[in-house]
Amino acid sequence: MDRYARQIVLPQVGPAGQARLATARVLVVGAGGLGCPVLHYLAAAGVGQITVADGDTVDLGNLHRQLLYAVDDVGAGKAGTAARRLREQGFEARVEAVAAHLGPHNARALVSSHDVVVDCTDDLFTRYLINDACVQDGKPFVHGSLHRFSGQVAVFNHGNGPTYRCAFPREPGAGEVPDCADAGVLGVLPGVVGTLQAAEVLKLLLGIGGLLNDGILLVDLLTHRHQRLGLQRDPAQVARAQARDIEREGRAATACSAGEEAIELEAGDLLERMARGEPWQTVDVRGPEETPQLAGLTMHRIPLHELEARAGELDRERPVLLYCASGVRSRTAANILLRLGFRTVRSLRGGVRAWPVADHRPLQPERSRS
Numbered sequence: 001m002d003r004y005a006r007q008i009v010l011p012q013v014g015p016a017g018q019a020r021l022a023t024a025r026v027l028v029v030g031a032g033g034l035g036c037p038v039l040h041y042l043a044a045a046g047v048g049q050i051t052v053a054d055g056d057t058v059d060l061g062n063l064h065r066q067l068l069y070a071v072d073d074v075g076a077g078k079a080g081t082a083a084r085r086l087r088e089q090g091f092e093a094r095v096e097a098v099a100a101h102l103g104p105h106n107a108r109a110l111v112s113s114h115d116v117v118v119d120c121t122d123d124l125f126t127r128y129l130i131n132d133a134c135v136q137d138g139k140p141f142v143h144g145s146l147h148r149f150s151g152q153v154a155v156f157n158h159g160n161g162p163t164y165r166c167a168f169p170r171e172p173g174a175g176e177v178p179d180c181a182d183a184g185v186l187g188v189l190p191g192v193v194g195t196l197q198a199a200e201v202l203k204l205l206l207g208i209g210g211l212l213n214d215g216i217l218l219v220d221l222l223t224h225r226h227q228r229l230g231l232q233r234d235p236a237q238v239a240r241a242q243a244r245d246i247e248r249e250g251r252a253a254t255a256c257s258a259g260e261e262a263i264e265l266e267a268g269d270l271l272e273r274m275a276r277g278e279p280w281q282t283v284d285v286r287g288p289e290e291t292p293q294l295a296g297l298t299m300h301r302i303p304l305h306e307l308e309a310r311a312g313e314l315d316r317e318r319p320v321l322l323y324c325a326s327g328v329r330s331r332t333a334a335n336i337l338l339r340l341g342f343r344t345v346r347s348l349r350g351g352v353r354a355w356p357v358a359d360h361r362p363l364q365p366e367r368s369r370s
Contacts, residue, residue: 025048026114040086053098054101057077068082069355108247116143117134132244148184159288160233263347264349282297283299332346
């Protein structure tokens with residue numbers, strides 16, 4: 001027990017509390033800026049079983065805030081790399097990597113087999129899915145999010161406390177809320193917020209302390225102001241989460257092969273297919289002011305929030321390649337087109353940043369199909 005001696009000496013922990021940590025099972029959704037400190041501190045604290053779910057790969061632009069990774073890890077899967085790195089550091093935790101994004105096809109199975117879920121994503125669809133799966137399984141989850149210099153932390157669905165839907169009842173439309181790739185984030189901010197998330201997880205597992213289960217803690221690194229916004233459980237929003245048919249969504253996604261792993265395409269693969277004469281139509285789902293464009297491609301610009309209304313501008317008989325700055329918005333766009341009945345849709349993995357050459361000349365949009 002020497003490893004945890006400084007922790008065990010705390011009367012709120014003790015040997016019994018350390019034993020509880022050793023038998024705990026925690027699911028961490030996302031191995032990025034928030035997931036890295038959460039994973040590191042939970043493993044170091046002696047949590048017995050940790051599952052990390054993330055379908056992304058390490059990018060050079062991740063390294064200023066995702067401290068589990070190194071330059072040599074660029075291109076490798078985040079979940080597997082994070083699990084390996086924790087094992088290399090000699091932690092006693094059993095770390096399982098799920099190299100896939102949490103989706104309707106696996107959410108219930110993953111949530112139901114763990115005691116606590118940690119939301120370390122930057123995807124709104126996934127946050128609502130985590131909430132609804134946790135409500136249906138009666139599991140608490142620790143939420144964290146980031147925006148430039150500020151972040152927020154909360155414990156949702158614990159006891160009779162509020163859920164994520166109680167705090168945010170209206171689901172934003174596609175593209176309404178920018179992710180870190182588009183809005184930016186100070187590198188130390190995920191470390192601060194992720195550490196607070198890890199603290200809430202440990203308090204949940206140990207049954208100690210004043211949990212953030214009755215509101216949201218707002219943290220601003222520019223002003224060092226901390227605010228706590230109170231929330232109450234809304235029975236209507238709880239019922240909405242309980243009524244969601246996640247299994248049906250999962251079956252539908254599997255049937256049409258709409259999982260994110262199936263719809264992403266590497267830049268090299270796209271270039272090879274186009275060289276063979278495949279008639280790809282490329283769609284830029286960024287805002288009208290965003291640059292650069294992709295050198296060598298004739299693009300059609302349809303911002304993400306307009307895509308559903310303007311889908312008729314695209315030829316359903318030709319394959320569609322969607323891209324954005326980092327690949328996040330284009331995955332959302334791909335699922336929109338699949339839902340609308342398009343047959344072959346792909347999202348450019350890594351977005352513009354993964355393209356071999358960026359073209360900073362004025363944009364030359366493709367003509368709309370008449």
